[in-house]
Amino acid sequence: MLNELKLVQPTTLYEASKALTDYGESAKIYAGGAELLLLMRQGLMQTEVLVDVKKIERLQRVTWNGNGVRAGAGVTHRELATAPLIREQAPALAFAESQVANVRVRNQGTLGGNLCFNDPHSDPGTVLLIHDATVTLGSHRGERQLALGEFYIDMYATALEPDELLVEVKLSPLPAGMKSAYVRLHRYQRPTLGVAAATMVKNDTIEEARLAVGCVGPKAQRLPELEEKISGTKLNDARRIVVDAKNYFRDLLRPVDDLLGSASYKLYMTGVLLGDALEQTIRAGNGKQAS
Numbered sequence: 189m190l191n192e193l194k195l196v197q198p199t200t201l202y203e204a205s206k207a208l209t210d211y212g213e214s215a216k217i218y219a220g221g222a223e224l225l226l227l228m229r230q231g232l233m234q235t236e237v238l239v240d241v242k243k244i245e246r247l248q249r250v251t252w253n254g255n256g257v258r259a260g261a262g263v264t265h266r267e268l269a270t271a272p273l274i275r276e277q278a279p280a281l282a283f284a285e286s287q288v289a290n291v292r293v294r295n296q297g298t299l300g301g302n303l304c305f306n307d308p309h310s311d312p313g314t315v316l317l318i319h320d321a322t323v324t325l326g327s328h329r330g331e332r333q334l335a336l337g338e339f340y341i342d343m344y345a346t347a348l349e350p351d352e353l354l355v356e357v358k359l360s361p362l363p364a365g366m367k368s369a370y371v372r373l374h375r376y377q378r379p380t381l382g383v384a385a386a387t388m389v390k391n392d393t394i395e396e397a398r399l400a401v402g403c404v405g406p407k408a409q410r411l412p413e414l415e416e417k418i419s420g421t422k423l424n425d426a427r428r429i430v431v432d433a434k435n436y437f438r439d440l441l442r443p444v445d446d447l448l449g450s451a452s453y454k455l456y457m458t459g460v461l462l463g464d465a466l467e468q469t470i471r472a473g474n475g476k477q478a479s
């Protein structure tokens with residue numbers, strides 16, 4: 189049973205941030221409630237005031253701003269999976285969103301809730317990293333922008349200040365000709381591992397690559413050294429390089445054993461799935477559907 193709760197329904201970012209300031213630690217932002225209500229029911233989080241952000245119109249839109257996509261923090265996983273703009277400009281993100289949990293969580297849960305909760309076993313952040321995503325954080329004091337990689341601090345920890353909200357996520361489209369893929373491994377609903385890749389390929393050679401891994405460590409991460417190493421290689425060599433990169437993954441990602449898999453299994457599978465994701469992007473670049 190939940191205690192009686194006060195529900196505040198601001199219609200502007202300013203009002204929402206003011207409510208967080210006025211009620212202090214007793215208030216929590218409430219978006220879809222997929223995580224929040226679960227934690228409250230299990231007694232893992234106490235709160236007296238829910239600041240419901242679903243009436244803040246700016247958080248609910250997916251728009252094109254001339255050079256990139258803006259996805260409001262309140263947009264649901266299902267909306268992102270099906271939005272024509274996302275399918276066109278960031279197809280790997282649309283696919284990742286379509287894989288989140290189950291239809292109930294996809295209809296209820298929002299992009300903002302997912303990124304702000306920062307459970308390590310999440311999908312969207314990994315793909316957003318290959319789109320050089322930035323986040324807009326806002327409060328009654330103003331707004332600021334951060335790269336997604338800087339927003340993520342550690343598992344369940346982000347750069348949000350107590351009076352701040354995540355307002356929107358901006359994604360850059362991939363350069364013309366670059367193809368992307370997202371591959372995930374799961375035994376239960378939450379992913380054990382998720383990898384995102386994007387490549388620009390000429391004459392079967394990878395000219396430029398972007399790689400990111402999620403779920404293995406405390407937060408999703410880009411793999412800049414590996415991106416460099418596989419540039420100029422063909423698929424078979426790139427596969428060998430990523431499979432051999434276990435020490436690099438271990439140092440960068442700091443994997444732990446958990447209920448979803450052992451650290452060594454996750455490290456091994458990271459190389460395998462990155463190879464599969466690279467193959468998908470290269471096949472797509474050659475005009476073939478991924479197998």
Ligand SMILES: Cc1cc2nc3c(=O)[nH]c(=O)nc-3n(C[C@H](O)[C@H](O)[C@H](O)COP(=O)(O)OP(=O)(O)OC[C@H]3O[C@@H](n4cnc5c(N)ncnc54)[C@H](O)[C@@H]3O)c2cc1C
Pocket residue numbers: 216217218219220221222223224225226241261262287288289290293296297298299300301302303304305307309310311312348352353354355377378379
């Ligand atoms: C059974 C289950 C399976 C799942 N499987 C997956 C999966 O396969 N892949 C995956 O990626 N995720 C998975 N998830 C996580 C799911 O995606 C998140 O629960 C969901 O996206 C959270 O969104 P929400 O709107 O419900 O957030 P809420 O529960 O409303 O909020 C979550 C947290 O974020 C804060 N918050 C929310 N919005 C904002 C904002 N705009 N600004 C600042 N703080 C904010 C809240 O205060 C709270 O602390 C799963 C969850 C469940 C319950």
